[in-house]
Amino acid sequence: MNANDAAIAAEGLTVRRGRHTVFDRVDLSVPRGQITGLLGPSGCGKTTLMRSIVGVQAGVGGSLRVLGEPAGSKTLRHRVSYATQAASVYDDLTVMQNLRYFASVLGVHRDDAERVVKLVGLDDAAGRRVESLSGGQRGRVSLAAALLGSPELVVLDEPTVGLDPVLRAELWQLFQELAAGGVTLLVSSHVMDEALRCDRLLLLREGQIVADTTPSELLESTGTSDPEAAFLAIIAAGGGTGEVSPHVPKHAGGDLR
Numbered sequence: 001m002n003a004n005d006a007a008i009a010a011e012g013l014t015v016r017r018g019r020h021t022v023f024d025r026v027d028l029s030v031p032r033g034q035i036t037g038l039l040g041p042s043g044c045g046k047t048t049l050m051r052s053i054v055g056v057q058a059g060v061g062g063s064l065r066v067l068g069e070p071a072g073s074k075t076l077r078h079r080v081s082y083a084t085q086a087a088s089v090y091d092d093l094t095v096m097q098n099l100r101y102f103a104s105v106l107g108v109h110r111d112d113a114e115r116v117v118k119l120v121g122l123d124d125a126a127g128r129r130v131e132s133l134s135g136g137q138r139g140r141v142s143l144a145a146a147l148l149g150s151p152e153l154v155v156l157d158e159p160t161v162g163l164d165p166v167l168r169a170e171l172w173q174l175f176q177e178l179a180a181g182g183v184t185l186l187v188s189s190h191v192m193d194e195a196l197r198c199d200r201l202l203l204l205r206e207g208q209i210v211a212d213t214t215p216s217e218l219l220e221s222t223g224t225s226d227p228e229a230a231f232l233a234i235i236a237a238g239g240g241t242g243e244v245s246p247h248v249p250k251h252a253g254g255d256l257r
């Protein structure tokens, strides 16, 4: 894939946070118009990579191109959106006031707030102050804000944390609809079962990409039936470089936190 065809293309990406080198000469590519899942345990670098892609991370070296432009370029301001891991909305404003405020900051028509509030299924809570919402609802206000103005690339850091299975399924349905409409989504999660809902997967461990694959390839190559077992098999085989052992370690299930 040509670097300009990809939604995101990194070559020799290095990111230092304080004294710690989180990424050391990493190459990766994310195709357009698909959902790419960024999965891996806590501290592996998901948020750092997302912050680098949206251009808010200091200490980034190497080449990182987003929609054909260097990450963080001014021209990407309306083309790329980002919902942070912690909901970044105003507690003392209502859902709709928040969304109208963000719409005005972005220079997007205020009616767009009504569109996105419906998209995330929060129309019933539109008039409520954010401080009175549950954690999952709050997260969806952030997600709605990230969808304002119809960006081409949507970067979502753990958007389904704290949601019940029904809501999670609804949000993944929404992500799939957005991708079908040509939007590129990069979605992080530490819950491996969400891997199966993605078109592509980047599995991260300690700042290294241990697999760049699809859900079906992941299961096939590891001879496992669930993605968490597959991830553990890759690690057991030496981080994805060598041949993957068909003997999958037993695990307790749950997530990778």
Ligand SMILES: Nc1ncnc2c1ncn2[C@@H]1O[C@H](COP(=O)(O)OP(=O)(O)OP(=O)(O)O)[C@@H](O)[C@H]1O
Pocket: 017, 018, 019, 020, 022, 040, 041, 042, 043, 044, 045, 046, 047, 048, 049, 085, 190
């Ligand atoms: N502000 C910071 N200063 C220095 N190091 C940091 C900072 N924030 C994160 N790190 C380190 O960078 C590495 C990657 O952290 P990051 O937050 O990107 O991981 P993550 O995969 O998003 O984890 P989680 O699933 O817990 O959100 C970790 O080793 C972390 O300790």
Ligand SMILES: [Mg+2]
Pocket: 046, 047, 048, 085, 157
């Ligand atoms: Mg994180």
